[in-house]
Amino acid sequence: QVQLVESGGGLVQAGGSRRLSCAASGRTFSYYAMGWFRQAPGKEREFVAAISTRGVSTYYADSVKGRFTLSRDNAKNMVFLQMNSLKPEDTAVYYCAAANRYPSTLLRDFTSWGQGTQVTVSS
Numbered sequence: 001q002v003q004l005v006e007s008g009g010g011l012v013q014a015g016g017s018r019r020l021s022c023a024a025s026g027r028t029f030s031y032y033a034m035g036w037f038r039q040a041p042g043k044e045r046e047f048v049a050a051i052s053t054r055g056v057s058t059y060y061a062d063s064v065k066g067r068f069t070l071s072r073d074n075a076k077n078m079v080f081l082q083m084n085s086l087k088p089e090d091t092a093v094y095y096c097a098a099a100n101r102y103p104s105t106l107l108r109d110f111t112s113w114g115q116g117t118q119v120t121v122s123s
Helices: none
Strands: 003-007 010-013 018-025 033-039 046-051 058-060 068-073 078-083 092-099 110-113 117-122
Touching: 003 092, 003 110, 018 033, 018 092, 018 117, 033 068, 033 078, 046 068, 046 078, 058 068
Parallel strands: 010 117
Antiparallel strands: 003 018, 018 078, 033 046, 033 092, 046 058, 068 078, 092 110, 092 117
């Protein structure tokens, strides 16, 4: 398994941008597909985006497609979620996660999770 730590959350106005980072520990980082999920108050955790092990392929939820971009740097054990044109409905705790399969949108396929970072989008 890998240990994951998210950063970059905060308060942003609607229409603005935010970049989330996820730092991974462990020499096996490049073996994992990586993803982001989010959870708003009172709602279930939902899939946001995923990226293949070498970063060649990405997959997005319809709600963020065209606005969010997921990338990774295997040399630095980092994953980045660039979020543009943010909306109030994007407000949530965002979680970075590692998976043994790609593509997958299922929580059960993601075996390692970070602690989450809060993103709040004001209208």
